[in-house]
Structure formats: C-alpha cells, structure tokens
Amino acid sequence: MNRKLLRKIVAKAGFGLLLAAIMLFTVFPFYYAILTSFKSGSELFNIDYWITTFNFENYQAVLGQSSFVSSIWNSILVATCAVAIAMAFGLTAAYALGRVHFRGRGTVLMIVLGVSMFPQVAVLSGLFEVIRAFDLYNDPLALVFSYTIFTLPFTVWVLTTFMRQLPKELEEAAIVDGASPMVTLFKVFIPLMGPAMATTGLLAFIAAWNEFLFALTFTLTDDQRTVPVAIALITGGSQHELPWGHLMAASVIVTVPLVVLVLIFQRRIVSGLTAGAVKG
C-alpha cells in the first residue's frame, strides 16, 4: 500500500517537473524580453530574474515615434485583410473540394499543397515583378496580396478537412429544404465551422503578423512598413549600439495583441458544436 502511494507521488512529481521545464523553456525568453523592456541605460547589462522596477521610458520612446505607430496600424490592416480574404476564398474552395465530387479533386488538393512547399525566397523575385506590374510597390495592399497567397494553401487544406467531416445528411437535408449551395454553405456549414475557422484564422493571422521577408522587400518608406520590419530597423545612436530596451519594448507591444487574440478565440475553439445534428 505504501509503495503504491510512494510510486504515485514520485510519478506526480516527475510529471510536474517535466511541465515546469517545458514552461521555463517556452515562456522564459518572452519573460526576459518583458524584464528587459523595463530597464534602461546600463541597467540592461545587470542580470536580474525578477522585475524590480516599472520603468516605461522605453515604451514611451517607441510609441513616440510616429512611424512605429503607423507600422502597427499597417500590420493590423494587412493581417486582418489577408485573413478575411483567405477565409472567404478558403471556405468557398473548401466547400467545393470537400463536398462536391468532380474529376481531378485530388489533383487540385495536391497542387494546393505543393504550392505551399515553395520557400518564400524562391517566389520572391517573381512576386516582386507581379507587384510592380500591379503598381502596388510600397503599398500595404502588396502585402495583403502576397500574404493571402501564402496563407491560402494552409487555410484551404485545414478547412477542407473540417468540411469533409460534416455529416452528409445535413447537406442533403438542406437540399431537400430547397437551399442552394451558397445558402447551404453560409447558413448551415459556416455556423458549424466556428472552431475550424477560429483555428485557421488565428494561425493565418499570426503568420501574416510575423511575416518579415515580403514585408521588407515590398515596402520602402517607414510609414508603409509592418511591425516586424520596423522592429528590425530600430537603430541606436551609433552603428555599434543596439537599443535593447527599445527593441524589447517594441517586441512586447507587438506580441500582446496576438496573446489577446488567442485568449479571445480560445473560447471558440471548442468541439461539440455539431452535437445534436446526427446521432453520434
């Protein structure tokens, strides 16, 4: 009896330790960024593990730059538009690929997957020409366009998988009720795809929010940049000084919206929305 109890305690402690290690590994860098963002001057080079003072100088300095604030707005605009367009195309494509039988459906899906395998650098120069041709250079719309391209394959794949899992009878019931494919998609399927849409939308948003290479290439002036580029281009007083405090404050500012978004949508990412449709 005692040995059994002991084994239980050891197992629990081991599991707790493992959790703590993983937590430390994943959260510590972000925590240290927050810690650093509250320091200024030479304090930066002291190694502390606890937040001792709240010094908002760095935040004030970063938010005081109008170009940084406009880059935040650019990021919000670009990521939101890219996600909205990707979802609109993704959902309609997923309906076709998931629910309609047509010749070459598998091929289309494989091509969609194949497209997402190209490294960004490989398409960069070609895409640059396309954007120049559309006269979108140094315009956030260029980023909306290119982000939509690279979030779509992933969105289509995940949404297609979810769409396929919806019971066939639901669609047939809608057909018997006289619903057109569009009505079926918008009134019957999309309300049931909440969790899938929250997941894919969130991942697409994060991808667009964090994207660096296209953002660097397709924009030129400070007021058209997105946040990742803006942060990378924050410079200190001289070539040899990196303003760590400003960098960390800016990083924290751009990470917070993502954390908030995840927390909001976490409640939507629940299964069981289809409960009651068909006997399980």
Added chain:
Amino acid sequence: MACVELKKINKTFGKIEIIPSVDLRVEDGEFVVFVGPSGCGKSTLLRLIAGLEEPTAGDIEIAGEVVTDLSPKERGVGMVFQSYALYPHMSVYENIAFGLKLDKANKGKVREWVEKTAEVLQLTSLLQRKPRELSGGQRQRVAIGRAMAREPQIMLFDEPLSNLDASLRVQMRTEIAKLHDRLQSTMIYVTHDQVEAMTLADKIVVLNGGHIEQVGTPYELYETPASLFVAGFIGSPKMNLIPARIKSTSPGRSVDVEVCGMGTVTVERDASHMANGAAMTVGLRPEHIRISLSGPDAGLEVVNVEYLGNEAYVYLEMPGMDELVVVRESVPCQIRTGQRVALDAEPERLHVFDADGHSLPRVGTHRVDETDLQAASN
C-alpha cells in the same frame, strides 16, 4: 398529395448495378413501405424518388409529371433522414422554418405554419430548444416536422426509427401511423424491420438485390408469398423452409409432395411444369405446425424449448436440413428438450415453391379470399 410512378428505373454506381430495372406505382395517399435486407437498394430507390440521386436510366413521375430532372424542392418532397440531420446550431423553430423561409412565396406565413406543425407533433413547448437539448424521440419528431412543414406532396422516410430504442420505436410507429391518417399524404417509408413494414404499410414492396420480389398488402405478403425470399423475409420467427420432392402430380388439380420428416402431403397446387421426383421447398409458418408426441414417425429430436411467457418456441432437428425447424406452441408447453416428436400440418397451410423459388400457383377458382380467412380466424 400525389401518386408516384417509377418507369424502368436503373441505377448504376460506376460498374456496380444497384437497381437493374424497377417499375412501380404508388397511389395517391398511400403508405408504401420498402423493405429488404441491407444492400438491396431500398434506400437508393427512396433517394431516387427524393431527387438526391439521379437515375442512370428511366423516368420518375409525380402526379403525372416527369420530374426526373427536377430538384427535391421542385418535386415537392419532404424527407426524414435516418440520422435526423437537424441543423445543430438552429433552434427547433428555426429548423422547421428553414425550408419555409427559403420559399419566397410563403414568407409571411412562416410563423403560422411552424406553429401549426409544432402543434400536430406536440413540439410547441420545445420550439426554442436546440437539437442537442432534445431526446432521440423529440429529435425525430422535429425531423418529421421539418419534412412536413412545407406540406410536401410526398413524405419520404429513410429508416427513421432505427436509431431509437425499442419502446420508443413502438411509440413513434404509432405516431407515424396517426400522422398518416391525419395528413392523408402519400408516404414512402424505408425500413429493414419487417414489423414496421407489417404494421404501417398499406402496401409493402419487398426488394432483394435491386429487384422487386413482391408488391402487396401485409396480408397478401404473409399469406401468399410469391417467392422463397419473401416467405423467408416476412414473419418472425421465420417461416420453416423444408426440402421436399414431388411424388406424383395430377396436372391442374393437386400434387403429392414428399416432405422431409412429415411424410407425403397432398396440396392443391398446379405443378404441371414439374417432373415427378423434382426437388422443391415447402414453407410452413411456426404457428401452423402441430407437434404430436407419439405417432408412427416420431423421430425428430427436440433441441431446444424457448419459453416466452405468452407462447413457447420449440426447435427441432430435421435430418437433411442445416437450420432447425421452429414450432410455436401455446403455453403451458408439455414438450421437453430431448424428446422425439412428429410434425403435422394442414395441407392448405403449406406454401410450395419450385426449385427456382417461385410459389406454385394455387389451383383453379379455389382462391383463398382475404375476407374469408379473416372471418374464419375470428
């Protein structure tokens, strides 16, 4: 309300022919049940009528009009699915109203119609609930409500009760029968449960491998099965099918049949197309066999006796047969396992099938009339 007519319907999926060729007429206001084992094409046939599948060849007519190329809505059909298929994010009200709202012409009447439907199905107090908050029987009623709200010409049911537990099934069966009496609309109902078929149908269509084996009233199917398949499928416990051999025939009048374990029986059937000595099958319902404990050929061993309270089933081993012979006995039953008994049956209760499984025609004008037999049994 309308009649349905299927003309030479063929359905092929890829290279697999599900339904070779079916002709069928369903009259206006009739309750027709398609019954058969799984994979016999009964659901496919229903979906063809619904318009969810297109026939490979042939035409479907509803109320005299060819509807083969029309959508389910244009055909004016309502359908109840086996898995209910309710819209899970909508309340009961919205589920029933969904089709009505899509129908532009009826927009003003939606509330009135939904409430009327809910009243018929006793759903009024549940209108604001979501499907997940309902029990199986309630969900099934909502599914029926959704199908009937638009007052379709034809109501289709695809195994609607197979997901319910036994007692609820009996209750819903009665409700559906009452609903049909009340609406008087044409209903087509698919099931693999022959009890549902027998209790609900005006007309039963027995399907096997995509063919129609027999169409008839429950009474006709039970009393005069046209083939071995129908004989074995309708009735529970199953009809006993005993191998037999023709001893001699007097064409057009009667035939002497040597039945395994029962000796020679003379039945009034026309077996003129069969030779003496030809193999055949004799069918006997468990309730039509008498057991005698003594007799010249009391050689059949009782293998098992099942006591069910209101009756008992006696299982006998018959030489030359794989299956056991079932006999229904009234209780209290004197027969015990291990006893040796003899079988006896009235010749007119025998069903006789030739080697191809077709029922032998009864002789001449002596056709057993439905009303006669019912009167006799009362």
